[in-house]
Amino acid sequence: MLNRSMELVFALFVGRLRAEALVGDIEEEAAKRGSRWRGYAYLGSLVSISWRFVAGYLLASVLGGYVCSALSSCFWASLNEHTATAFQQSWASTLSVVAGLLALTTLYSAIHFGPRDLLTKTAAAFAVFGAVLVSLWWRSNFIALLTAMAVLLTVQLLRSSTGRKALGVLMLMVGFQFVFWPLGLALVAGVAKQLRMISPSMFLFLALMYMLLVGVFCGCSAWLHRWMLEVRLRTDA
């Protein structure tokens, strides 16, 4: 009974055939080592194959909400008359949003696809450039230097096929999030408003819809990564 249910749970993360082989290996060894070992082996295997997905999902849940508030506050700041005029008229507010999205992509990719993944490294490099540029937005000499370095990095990436793909995935992911988070939340809020629910159920509905939204984001990111970086790289090899 336990092995059947664990096989189903493993299949959610690694597919049916691989889950079958993994459970078979554990059952074969458990026949020699006993039922206590079996329990630990199932638990350890579940943690090993699911932690990236679970941690990535939780991080996206927390940072997705933060991105929405950062996006809205940055746009409001650029429109608000009390914000410093120099900041209002600069590109820094828009770049800070992009740097934030790059930082989110870096963290998410490091957890979900690994710290040595091409997307993680590319996103981290551009996130650092963006963050330094935003923090020194009034120093024109630094801006010129960092912009030149960012352009050089882009040129270097464009020279190789893998670099072009990583850059493509990064641009798509940042662009996707720029639209996805605010539009997704607006859609969730819009549906909730249409349904005119009472407060507790409204809260529950919004929470569930947000979790679903994060799930869509995680699924789309994994698909994009697999489609452009994993499959295409394998074809190149």
Add this chain to the structure above:
Amino acid sequence: MIEALGMFEHMVLCAIVRMEPEAYGTSIAAALEHATGRAVSAGALYTTLERLEKKKMVTSRLGAPTAVRGGRAKRFYHATAAAREALRATQKSLNLLLESVCLEEPSC
């Protein structure tokens, strides 16, 4: 270009090459346990095997189902030419490095 491999990935690849054509989860874990003296978690081994497959270092095929596994099939792993090349390169580097190293303390 040879893809960068970690320590555990190297160990798993060595175990696969030694166990072929009978290299599957349980036999690889047993070989690693025998060589290192430490228990290997099935989950850690499985994720490493999957990563090696993604890196095109190993290929796998399904075997016949057996009763001891509850009617489940074994997944046999095979090291690719790229994996053998990576292992050769590592062996060569280690041999070069160890050649001039004196590990016997009194004679150094």
